[in-house]
Amino acid sequence: MNALPDQSIDARAWLLWGAAASLPLLTGRHPVVLLELLIIVVVVRQVCVHRRGAVGWSWLLRLAALAVPIGVIFNVMTVHAGDQVIFRIPEAIPLIGGPVTWNACVYGVLSGLTIVALIAVGTTIAAVIEWSALIRLLPARAGNLAVAGSVAWSFLPRLATSWREIRESQSARGHQWSGVRDFVPLIVPLLAGGLDRSIATAESLEARGFGVLSTGNQMRLPASLSMIAALTAAVAGLYLFATGNSLQAAALIPACGAMALIAVRLGRSRSMIQPTHYRRATWSARDTAASAGAVIALLATGVALQAAPESLRYEPYPEITVPTTEPLFVLLLACLLVPALVAPAGVESGVSR
């Protein structure tokens, strides 16, 4: 019997974990933080992702082997700063002319690894959250958005399934991969087939009443304007937070909350049926623990950005220095390991409720 366990972690807790793991990566290039987050993602993935068909680790190594050299090449060609000069490209050559430095090389490595870590976080989230669970989290008003989102969500995993089939089909035509151009016979049918299947899924969703409650129940203009204002304030707050202006970001919280409340109030003024849920959403101690770990990491990142930005940010310019490390921050970030600690052992775990 291939039953899904009830002991898995809630999708909302996983989304919070994803946000907490991504924020330090988006705000700096600190080697210690980067290394710590890579280890955390690897451990969480190893413990929590056991779903059938989930891919192993070779893809991550291949991705790193691709992303890091690209990061290095791009950086050394475009950034000509730093004290450790390797050689000089004649200044006469536009764009890439200038000194090629070890400093740029180090920053390129960090940039490449950051991309790898972000993708690892994203794919871990994708592997542990069922897209049906994600759809259920969306509000009824977002019916059309949800259809589009669900199609996109189902698109990527199905591409992976198609990949093997198409590769084998083209091999059976005697096709040998030897260069980038040889990928055309693979990419075109891959995208076309993936799109066909995603459209079929969207058709099934429509046929089974998806988004029916939002149809003909469009939000009134004042409610829509309030919602737009709330979202704008939220985005501005996130930007300020990410750029180290936590106090200004905090100041936007009341404005954002007020606008959201007005939108909800105006929206509720119309009698509107809400979608119901077959399974009662139960919030377990496991979910609380995972969420608490993520919130601690988020708060630690916010405080670090404001109080000690050097513990998150590192730049090897103008000279390569030993990165400043804040042990307490590193310790608090380790709270992101909580899902691996609380995940049930010995079952097909990790599929969100």
Add this chain to the structure above:
Amino acid sequence: MIDQAIATRKPLAHLRDVSFRYPDSDRIALDHLEWEIQPGEMLLVVGRSGSGKSTMLRTLNGLVPHFSGGKFAGSVTVCGASTRAQGPNQLSRHVGMVFQHPETQVLGSRVDEDIAFALEQHGTPRSTMRKRVEELLDLLSIETLRHRDPASLSGGERQRVAIAGALALHPDLLVLDEPTSQLDPWGAEDVLAALTRLNEDLGLSVVIAEHRLERLLHRVDRVVQVGDGGELHASITPGEFVRRAEPLALPPVTRIGLALEWTPIPLTVKQARLPAREMVLSIDPFDAGREVGDAVIEAIDIRLKHGRGTILSGVDLTLRQGELVALIGRNGSGKTTLIRSLLGHHPVAGGQLVFPSERLDQASPASIGRRIGYLPQQATAMFFAETVRDEIAFTARNRGQKPDDRHVEVALERVGLSGYAERHPRDLSGGEQERLALAIMLTGDPIALMLDEPTRGMDAWRKADLIRILDEYRQRGGAVLMATHDVELVARIADRVMMLGDREVIAEGTPREVLGGSLTFTTQSQLVFGDDWLTPESVIRAAMASDHVP
């Protein structure tokens, strides 16, 4: 009588002068359709592939034109609601829809959640939802699957879950678009039995489009024939249909009854047994064995594994020039994996693979692909070029041939696609795409051809085309290995049959040796006339020779 009775009732659905053309298409998909569906009817929609059956069904819940786009004329009314005014999600209260591919219909992470999906969307109270889900689990006999991940179910189980999901809102009409085309015979039987129960016990109106008529024709009230131009040819009883239809499209026992002028014409094995009892068929039903040549592939005691589990072990297989070997067995018995291993796509854990006439023993999949063709289940997914010519030329080049016009023309002529060289592969109809896939695989005269479920979703005419193409290929000395559930096809064209089960080859021999005496892997003709008579053609030939008139 039934027709008269239902004629007095108000139709459940009514299509008035419906015409439709898809976006960016010159071809009319539906042409001035007039059609009524009465409450409690079970209807079968038939027509060749690409005739517009699916489009017609999709008008019933508004997917056409709301989802598809395109030019729509006329009106469709379902349970008093116009599909112009209401979209598919609103019409889901009245019309439940089940599609061809089970895997694209899974919307929940557990079976019970999947069934409840539409109820959640319509804001149904939880207590009502729980009750409905319980009822549907019982009704479709899937109670034991309730906590399962839908991805772990067999095709037949998944289709029954999809039907339960479509029925969750208690619709008045259930529409199914080729629901059994992707299933093995047992899965198909499960699904059709469930539909019959829903129609007979609950009075649910059912509209079902299908090519496989042998399990369905006797269950329906009317047969709706759609013409090649998207027009409605007829809406008639099954009895009238068998008199009007081309014999090729009919179930084997019905073809025998028609050829031998039985009255009434049988639709089922049971109905055919009575007239068959009066017949004594004496001539040898089997053709002389086909001449076969040297071995092209030899698998000696091979073992195949997936992870730590064994898929197959102790498999000995020799494929010879001019020979067609059929692999049969349940879903998951290892048929596809065996073919993939011969092509180098799946590692061989033990034993030996030998290619006596070629040096391919340690070759890469691409090298093997230059000498052995492979038609996977989704063969049409391989197209990538702008023209049919470029697709053929690509394979010709890979297989060491000059990709000139002559090669392209020869390849297309073999599959009846002469004159299609400049067309875009994805603009071809489903049947044409399948023939193009075959043309591609036959390019460069491969020594062998591997086919995985080649007749899935094929109508009778396309199947006849496939048989002709394979016959010609074998006459040229080609060897064929084919994995299939289509026992009628196996009986018709296979030289040898290998039955897989319990991780090994459980039976091997001629079709007569393997299929004869079987209760499940068998043909309608064999069930009626006994082990020696596997095909309707052999029965008709023998009856004609004996001058039998029942």
